[in-house]
Amino acid sequence: KAGVTQTPRYLIKTRGQQVTLSCSPISGHRSVSWYQQTPGQGLQFLFEYFSETQRNKGNFPGRFSGRQFSNSRSEMNVSTLELGDSALYLCASSLIGGNTIYFGEGSWLTVV
Amino acid sequence: AQKITQTQPGMFVQEKEAVTLDCTYDTSDQSYGLFWYKQPSSGEMIFLIYQGSYDEQNATEGRYSLNFQKARKSANLVISASQLGDSAMYFCAMREGVNNAGNMLTFGGGTRLMVKP
Secondary structure (H helix, E strand, O other): OOOOOOEEEEEOOOOOOEEEEEEEEOOOOOEEEEEEEEEEEEEEEEEEEEEEEEEEEOOOOOEEEEEEEOOOOOEEOOOOHHHOOOOOEEEEEEEEOOOOOEOOEEEEEEEO | OOOEOOOEEEEEEEEOOOEEOEEEEEEOOEEEEEEEEEEEEOOEEEEEEEEOOOOOHHHHHHHEEEEEOOOOOEEEEOOOOHHHHHHHEEEEEEEEEEOOOOOOOEEOEEEEEEEEE
């Protein structure tokens, strides 16, 4: 059974650009959430989607957005990149309310 | 106030010995879940174990067990017979309001475990 797949794994962007990250959840999982991990702030929740609807949203500016497609795949977008957006972005999937939440390998974003 | 506190930034353990990683939490919800994850240097978060607030037995998964003390609001991870491959960051996380919370987790700051040969 394939795990959570995130693409791209590594990317470098310039300040002011925008970036789109993709996440394919485990087959059958309809709940997808995104997290940002930085050395200074640790792991922080960005948002969660279920059945193409955003269920929860963390405390991030509007430059951070996401969406979920009918096949449960999800994308997150960061516009007008700032140096502080450099981070590991992790996607997680589960059955709704499930007791096992699986993460992907993450996308390492560097903003220069 | 911090919702999840991991007070040990780093720990050493001798190979084949057991080690306990501490986690305390703060919530006013009656229904919640506690998770432990392992993060090697590659970045992937590996699910280890889950404990529900209403579970009467401590959770176990192979060499991992969770010492759940509800009154003290602690959920310590115990790794038995440490192996070199256990060297990694370990994160404790909580999901509040289980019935409606989906998979929104609050994480602690993590503990870096180093296993000595």
